[in-house]
Amino acid sequence: xxxxxxxxxxxxxxxxxxxxxxxxxxxxxxxxxxxxxxxxxxxxxxxxxxxxxxxxxxxxxxxxxxxxxxxxxxxxxxxxxxxxxxxxxxxxxxxxxxxxxxxxxxxxxxxxxxxxxxxxxxxxxxxxxxxxxxxxxxxxxxxxxxxxxxxxxxxxxxxxxxxxxxxxxxxxxxxxxxxxxxxxxxxxxxxxxxxxxxxxxxxxxxxxxxxxxxxxxxxxxxxxxxxxxxxxxxxxxxxxxxxxxxxxxxxxxxxxxxxxxxxxxxxxxxxxxxxxxxxxxxxxxxxxxxxxxxxxxxxxxxxxxxxxxxxxxxxxxxxxxxxxxxxxxxxxxxxxxxxxxxxxxxxxxxxxxxxxxxxxxxxxxxxxxxxxxxxxxxxxxxxxxxxxxxxxxxxxxxxxxxxxxxxxxxxxxxxxxxxxxxxxxxxxxx
Amino acid sequence: xxxxxxxxxxxxxxxxxxxxxxxxxxxxxxxxxxxxxxxxxxxxxxxxxxxxxxxxxxxxxxxxxxxxxxxxxxxxxxxxxxxxxxxxxxxxxxxxxxxxxxxxxxxxxxxxxxxxxxxxxxxxxxxxxxxxxxxxxxxxxxxxxxxxxxxxxxxxxxxxxxxxxxxxxxxxxxxxxxxxxxxxxxxxxxxxxxxxxxxxxxxxxxxxxxxxxxxxxxxxxxxxxxxxxxxxxxxxxxxxxxxxxxxxxxxxxxxxxxxxxxxxxxxxxxxxxxxxxxxxxxxxxxxxxxxxxxxxxxxxxxxxxxxxxxxxxxxxxxxxxxxxxxxxxxxxxxxxxxxxxxxxxxxxxxxxxxxxxxxxxxxxxxxxxxxxxxxxxxxxxxxxxxxxxxxxxxxxxxxxxxxxxxxxxxxxxxxxxxxxxxxxxxxxxx
Numbered sequence: 001x002x003x004x005x006x007x008x009x010x011x012x013x014x015x016x017x018x019x020x021x022x023x024x025x026x027x028x029x030x031x032x033x034x035x036x037x038x039x040x041x042x043x044x045x046x047x048x049x050x051x052x053x054x055x056x057x058x059x060x061x062x063x064x065x066x067x068x069x070x071x072x073x074x075x076x077x078x079x080x081x082x083x084x085x086x087x088x089x090x091x092x093x094x095x096x097x098x099x100x101x102x103x104x105x106x107x108x109x110x111x112x113x114x115x116x117x118x119x120x121x122x123x124x125x126x127x128x129x130x131x132x133x134x135x136x137x138x139x140x141x142x143x144x145x146x147x148x149x150x151x152x153x154x155x156x157x158x159x160x161x162x163x164x165x166x167x168x169x170x171x172x173x174x175x176x177x178x179x180x181x182x183x184x185x186x187x188x189x190x191x192x193x194x195x196x197x198x199x200x201x202x203x204x205x206x207x208x209x210x211x212x213x214x215x216x217x218x219x220x221x222x223x224x225x226x227x228x229x230x231x232x233x234x235x236x237x238x239x240x241x242x243x244x245x246x247x248x249x250x251x252x253x254x255x256x257x258x259x260x261x262x263x264x265x266x267x268x269x270x271x272x273x274x275x276x277x278x279x280x281x282x283x284x285x286x287x288x289x290x291x292x293x294x295x296x297x298x299x300x301x302x303x304x305x306x307x308x309x310x311x312x313x314x315x316x317x318x319x320x321x322x323x324x325x326x327x328x329x330x331x332x333x334x335x336x337x338x339x340x341x342x343x344x345x346x347x348x349x350x351x352x353x354x355x356x357x358x359x360x361x362x363x364x365x366x367x368x369x370x371x372x373x374x375x376x377x378x379x380x381x382x383x384x385x386x387x388x389x390x391x392x393x394x395x396x397x398x399x400x401x402x403x404x405x406x407x408x409x410x411x412x413x414x415x416x417x418x419x420x421x422x423x424x425x426x427x428x429x430x
Numbered sequence: 431x432x433x434x435x436x437x438x439x440x441x442x443x444x445x446x447x448x449x450x451x452x453x454x455x456x457x458x459x460x461x462x463x464x465x466x467x468x469x470x471x472x473x474x475x476x477x478x479x480x481x482x483x484x485x486x487x488x489x490x491x492x493x494x495x496x497x498x499x500x501x502x503x504x505x506x507x508x509x510x511x512x513x514x515x516x517x518x519x520x521x522x523x524x525x526x527x528x529x530x531x532x533x534x535x536x537x538x539x540x541x542x543x544x545x546x547x548x549x550x551x552x553x554x555x556x557x558x559x560x561x562x563x564x565x566x567x568x569x570x571x572x573x574x575x576x577x578x579x580x581x582x583x584x585x586x587x588x589x590x591x592x593x594x595x596x597x598x599x600x601x602x603x604x605x606x607x608x609x610x611x612x613x614x615x616x617x618x619x620x621x622x623x624x625x626x627x628x629x630x631x632x633x634x635x636x637x638x639x640x641x642x643x644x645x646x647x648x649x650x651x652x653x654x655x656x657x658x659x660x661x662x663x664x665x666x667x668x669x670x671x672x673x674x675x676x677x678x679x680x681x682x683x684x685x686x687x688x689x690x691x692x693x694x695x696x697x698x699x700x701x702x703x704x705x706x707x708x709x710x711x712x713x714x715x716x717x718x719x720x721x722x723x724x725x726x727x728x729x730x731x732x733x734x735x736x737x738x739x740x741x742x743x744x745x746x747x748x749x750x751x752x753x754x755x756x757x758x759x760x761x762x763x764x765x766x767x768x769x770x771x772x773x774x775x776x777x778x779x780x781x782x783x784x785x786x787x788x789x790x791x792x793x794x795x796x797x798x799x800x801x802x803x804x805x806x807x808x809x810x811x812x813x814x815x816x817x818x819x820x821x822x823x824x825x826x827x828x829x830x831x832x833x834x835x836x837x838x839x840x841x842x843x844x845x846x847x848x849x850x851x852x853x854x855x856x857x858x859x860x
Contacts, residue, residue, distance in 0.1 A: 010847065010848070013848075014848070039779060039781050039841070039846070041779075041839065041840060041841050042779055042781040042782065042841040045781065045782060045841055045842075046781075050782075050783065051781050051782055051783065055781050056781045283839070284839055284847045285836060285837050285838065285839050285847050285850075286836065288847055288848060289834070289836055306834070308836065309836045310836075311836055311837055311838040312838055313838040313839075313840045313843055313844070314840065315840060315842050315843055320843060322838055324836075324838070347810065349469060349471075349472055351469050351472040351475065351476075351481050351485050351486045352472065352475060352480075352481055353480065353481065377810075378810075379809040379810045379811070380777065380807075380808075380809045380810060380811040380843050380844070381809070381810040381811070381813070381814065382838075382843070383811070383814075383837075383838045383839075383840065383843050383844045384811065384813075384814035384815040384817075384818060385814040385817075386837075386838045387814075387815075387818065387835060387836075387837040387838055387850075387852075388814060388817065388818035388821065390835065390836045390837060390838070391818065391822075391832075391835050391836075392821075394834075394835075394836065395831075401825075402821075404719070404736070404824075405817060405820065405821050406715060406716065406719055406738065406739045406740075406741055406754075406817075406820045406821075406824065407715050407741055407813075407816075407817040407820060408715065408741040408742055408743040408752055408754070408812075408813045408816045408817060408820070409471065409713070409714055409715050409743075409813075410471060410743045410744065410745060410813065411469070411471050411472040411475055412475075412745050413743055413745055413750060413810050413812070413813050414743070414810070414813045416469070417440065417714045417715050417718055418440070418443075418444070418718060420715075420817075422817075
């Protein structure tokens, strides 16, 4: 069995691993056009110098050590075989699109100037890092996770401005009360926040000098365009594969409309587990889960990917935020009648030193099944709560079932036992 | 409706709150023999000076603010009324035992000497704290949570010795590979660890001077007997209420064998949700959950307590440990054929600064339903994972269902996304 995987990111890596594990005799070829395997979510930390670019690059052995071949080349045409830019040709029994995504560059005049950057590859991260050595002022266009995380890592050492088109940062990821907490913190830390504002022009000669935001000119040494990603689905389209607004369409087996052709990761149009409607995901954990399902089905082990809960977390200075499923405004815009339970408290018992604020919001549908949750706390407290909620959402767990949770309690490690964050939020639903 | 609650600890408080909420017109009387409402799990931090004894005492308003009466008195007899030491008498329609537990004092010669302490009340904590001002050497008898936590808080400032009868500290709570990690850390921090050893005698004149452990004499200024707790069930027994080895027996409504008499918290013999067999709990979260169920049933709202998962967590220096359900040796001693999945990794991406070790062990029964889990990590990472496992155990979630978890990932906040702690442990089960 010959399996050709296009893309050497997380989805490509996982497909190669699972296929080689289940069918050790298969021939697996991963064709990657990027120079390196990079841990993309660590890029802000490499740019800020909190880690090194070389440390976020993984060796090719990540793929080759399982017996798969890694070809550094770009696929240009797919027919009965896969043809690459350098003239190679690969036969396949199964083809997997793990082509990922590319940065979306908004049509702004001046976006081509020097020191205007987008971020995807390790080389992108390296260029931004290098440019920082001569910079004092940084404009980040886009108040999403990567932009705000990087802003929080650079604040204090640089004059940082975030420009966001939508009314608040994190606007599509969190409900307003959570966005506001983050905005308050960013301002306290000296970050210049321009929300609900559009970048009209980027000015400069060779290098960028300023951006024009609704008539106002903001001088800067660097512009970072963190304005979202788009699926890499052109090759698939050319091949006659059905795509949607958010990427390649697949069934629950991660198979496309073509026999023996699968897709996984950022290039895929995911489906919400709550509504069954198309939705973007763009999360590495989604890519990995979809890749496992694709690989298993290729190997004849039936598996289904049920749709995404999109659990994600972020760290902004010393607060951590997470969410899974729907936020309130998103659920309401889908026409779902929601019930909302909240918790506001402390991350530790009030008997202890330095308890920190904690905030939870749970969204239920009319049947009182949990369909979403948002959490703000500190440290590594948030991630496992979000995983728990993600599980609960995918299993249609009800408010009453969550209310009966038996939970742990400890003065230094949890809120007071009378106020478990999830149980307390559930107890607000009558 | 008149409800008399014996005991002003967490179970008593929660019964009073829920009854007053559901039946605001009811008369609720809480009779507490302790001087104060104390946050017991914070006592080690008050003893060590990491917080103050006064800060771990809660005001009486915790009970009276909901409209319940708080009577500081000791119940001495129960017939058609409840009679107290000071001669008061209370009628009741419903009676709730929330009498808690008392320290178990092993029959050791010299246990009555000065500076030999047990710990339950705020006054106990205060006495120990005061005695520390003149102490250099401390012997802690009992390598359970409270003893080891307090040892970790006092190490460095005092010569601390832990003496444990069983082969390892935490022996009944964790499997050996977890116990060993903690023992290694305690030794590194200079704590003197004597495991598998019995205290034969405590010597001294008026004050304690030393303990004799299998012939060896260990000099000390203070001895702390942290040798477990026993349910306060004598009053119940006298009244003809059925008790077991671990306390007052109840049905799933938290009702005893007598009509209109309920029980909740440490005085109750809990039942394992996995085996349905009697088991101790001794956790504040169990007390709170049982109290809610008791109060609801008293108010005519049917509710069931399904049995305990016993989720618990602890912090020893800078590692945190948690567990829920069965550990392997406990499951095996119950005759359960187990499957075990493990994860060993890091709490952060390896691209980041200062990742810390993380260790997970999941226990499944033959049907591959999760019946237990143990986790070692750092910070406030462990508690929500344990809550998640507790939920999964109570819902008989299978390995395959957990394997399909969609989870969050972040360089600073989770292990690398290829290695989710729970999913990875599940993937070891074939």
